[in-house]
Amino acid sequence: MTGPMDHRISEVVPDKSLRRRVPRVSFPSRLGRTLKQATSHSNMNRRHALFIAPAALLAGSASAGLLDFYNGVKLGEALPDFDAEYIGNTPPLEGKLILIDFWATWCAPCRDEFPHLNELNDRFQSQGLEVIGLTQEPKLVAQSFLPKVKIEYKVGAGGTKQLQKSLGIKALPYAVLVDKGRKIIWRGQAGSLSVADIERGLKSAA
Secondary structure, three states: OOOOOOEEEOOOOOOHHHHHHOOOEEEOHHHHHHHHHHHHOOOOOHHHHHHHHHHHHHHHOHHHOHHHHHHOOOOOOEOOOOOOEEOOOOOOOOOOEEEEEEOOOOOHHHHHHHHHHHHHHHHHHHHOEEEEEEEOOOHHHHHHHHHHOOOOOEEEEOOOOOHHHHHOOOOEOEEEEEOOOOEEEEEEOHHHOOHHHHHHHHHHHO
16 A cells, blocks of 8 residues: 555665665655656756765665764664554563564555564564664554564554654654664664664564
């Protein structure tokens, strides 16, 4: 399902083995609409090209920090207080390494992250990792969507203190890794989060 905010920029990668490394991003409606109008213009001038190049780079180079800059999350930043309506039991967060993935039902690229998040949850939950998927949408919207996908970790929706809003995250999918002291020690797209990153986080949380 797509929505008014689901404007994606993709990069063509001929080598199928490299496709996993190219992030797909959903941007806010205003930026996505501007890019769509600019790229559809048959006589694109240099000014348009100079505008589009950074945005396309933003979509394809999260590892270079441009996506992090756009979303504004800083390493070492304290995680703000937040709440959410969890589907099922509220996950225990005290003393845990927490991986929070921000997603939405209308965000197609977000679905690409689910298998990797499931793998991390399955492998490290018993060692102290808590994986949570947070959406700003109402709980009923999330509940009706979940049967269509495979998510094996806790999901929270809505809430009066929404973490995505507090952190200023605008482009999805996006994730943060938080140590037991509630400090953000990693941020980016979950698909780029490695086993080594989790293992280091668990050691620091021990």
